[in-house]
Amino acid sequence: DAGVIQSPRHEVTEMGQEVTLRCKPISGHDYLFWYRQTMMRGLELLIYFNNNVPIDDSGMPEDRFSAKMPNASFSTLKIQPSEPRDSAVYFCASSLAGTSGMNEQFFGPGTRLTVL
Amino acid sequence: QKEVEQNSGPLSVPEGAIASLNCTYSDRGSQSFFWYRQYSGKSPELIMFIYSNGDKEDGRFTAQLNKASQYVSLLIRDSQPSDSATYLCAVNLRDSSASKIIFGSGTRLSIRP
Numbered sequence: 001d002a003g004v005i006q007s008p009r010h011e012v013t014e015m016g017q018e019v020t021l022r023c024k025p026i027s028g029h030d031y032l033f034w035y036r037q038t039m040m041r042g043l044e045l046l047i048y049f050n051n052n053v054p055i056d057d058s059g060m061p062e063d064r065f066s067a068k069m070p071n072a073s074f075s076t077l078k079i080q081p082s083e084p085r086d087s088a089v090y091f092c093a094s095s096l097a098g099t100s101g102m103n104e105q106f107f108g109p110g111t112r113l114t115v116l
Numbered sequence: 117q118k119e120v121e122q123n124s125g126p127l128s129v130p131e132g133a134i135a136s137l138n139c140t141y142s143d144r145g146s147q148s149f150f151w152y153r154q155y156s157g158k159s160p161e162l163i164m165f166i167y168s169n170g171d172k173e174d175g176r177f178t179a180q181l182n183k184a185s186q187y188v189s190l191l192i193r194d195s196q197p198s199d200s201a202t203y204l205c206a207v208n209l210r211d212s213s214a215s216k217i218i219f220g221s222g223t224r225l226s227i228r229p
Contacts, residue, residue: 042220042222043222044219045218091159104165
């Protein structure tokens with residue numbers, strides 16, 4: 001398996017522009033997570049999906065952020081309009097619920113976003 | 117109080133020694149605990165998980181859990197330079213679904229030759 005795939009790996013944009021990050025989870029996994037990592041705030045959970053349905057979006061910073069999962073193999077995180085403080089590494093992770101309900105999350109390589 | 121707290125380090129340990137990483141959590145009802153390793157510029161990867169009080173060993177790694185004191189630790193025996201990384205403690209909180217985990221800010225570990 002190729003693992004979790006994210007694109008682009010690097011994104012540089014100007015303030016006010018729309019940014020779309022993409023993620024392909026591991027085939028067969030039923031959970032998908034979006035995280036943001038900065039030096040100041042560490043690794044923060046933004047939103048996660050179960051079977052393509054958003055379960056918890058309490059970590060989404062504000063209305064400028066939105067996430068979708070139209071099917072089991074694709075998800076997007078969109079920022080519109082982007083601001084310099086959105087600069088961070090954005091990780092996508094996926095997992096498969098085990099019989100105990102606990103599961104290992106596999107992370108993608110991340111997208112490094114820089115907003116100028 | 118943060119939900120999951122770690123000393124940011126850096127923690128410097130000589131090669132061959134035991135590295136001890138600690139983590140405390142606020143939710144007494146937490147059930148599952150994870151240690152992820154993150155090399156610089158890379159994504160986190162799971163190295164250990166533990167559910168029950170006591171020790172869990174996997175090769176050179178031992179996870180220790182004390183629910184009464186609300187702390188979890190990771191011991192790395194015979195430390196190697198390749199162990200130099202940031203170690204993230206993660207906890208599944210009681211009031212969340214089984215799949216939602218909260219990460220600590222991580223401890224930077226440096227193994228000196």
